[in-house]
Amino acid sequence: MQGLDFSIVPEYLPLIGKGLWWTVVISVVSALFSIVAGMGFALIVLYASPLVRYPVRLFMWLFMGTPLLLQLFLIYFGLVQIGIDIPALWSGIIGLSLHFAVYNADIFRAGIASLDKGQTEAARSLGFGAWQTRFYIVVPQALRNTVPAVGNMMIALLKESSIVSMIGIAELVHSAQLVISETYRPFEFYLTAAALYYVLNLILEAVLRGIERKVELSR
């Protein structure tokens, strides 16, 4: 038994901090992509022609039923074998974004379906076209009503972004692994990384509460 010694942690904090920064960057970028793509999927599933709709539904069904880690392996180790070489960082961001876009799409689809039909009818009778109505009337309201549910997804996304370390992206977990390979102190550094995720999580929850309050006020 090796015992614990946290005194060596501060020395490596700059390196860990770099990983922390990349975790924030990857999470924010993937969160934005997952919301935009999620709304795109939701609109396709609801309104597009069957030729587009069914492939997208099949894709959503596949991505909902399989683990993120498997999807990352497919994108990073798989696509390169058929000549599509995506760098690790982008593979990670694409994987995270698509994985959560599928869940967001489900939330948005339900959000749009639960809107009062009168909203669409009123807009159409005022002369808005079908897609104009969707973009200016339906989408903004659906976005507003789904803030809490999408927020929960973003909390999950932040934590699951740790999985992209497995394809070699130098985020928080990966930088902890680098330090551990030098110091042979797994417990200390994985615990440090976990504590940092915990703090990030608290910050994200506070931000989401702020957004929810703003949205409530705008009603």
Next chain:
Amino acid sequence: MDIALIGRIIPVFVQAAWTTVQISLLSLVLGLAVAALIASLRLSHLAVLRFFGAAYVSVFRGTPALLQIFLLYFGGPQLGIQLEPFAAGAIALGLNIAAYMAESIRGGVLSVDRGQMEAARSLGFGEGQSMRWIVLPQAAKLMIRPLGVNAVALVKGTALVATISVVELTYTAQRFIGSTYKPFEIFAVTAVLYMIMVYGLTLVIDWLDRAYAEEA
């Protein structure tokens, strides 16, 4: 599509899927047991017990499951806890899902009308008796869906133990993607097996939910 390859690899992948099923079931049982304990702490009259319950939920839900697995498997030996990858994975996943399941259980208990407990108490049932015979049977029905969502997340979460080289479905898929250069065939087989598990579980949950609804 290389159909011959798919035919060749299916037996290996079914074997790997069986490992995924085993680890899911083990973590599910452990998770439910721990969740029941944590939920009762959170519903306790004693502030200190409530605090420990809330702290457990907050810590396990506030940090990535991947790190919880790493802490137990790689960090455990520093504390004298030496586990095989399979055991470490099942225990870490069980402790992780317990935090989510505890909230599902607590939510179910809290959604039972307070009047039920009050009526039972006024009829002479003790506190524990009222919980056991009046509140929990009603709460159980309300817990099935949320616990089912947790269980489905758990099955997909078992992929994480591939990172500590448990030879389950995702680990096997990664190995075969690397050796066959046929990523889509491998993904198709793996995805179908995950779908069978995930959507099969969903059917079981639907059935439980309906069975309970009819009984009530």
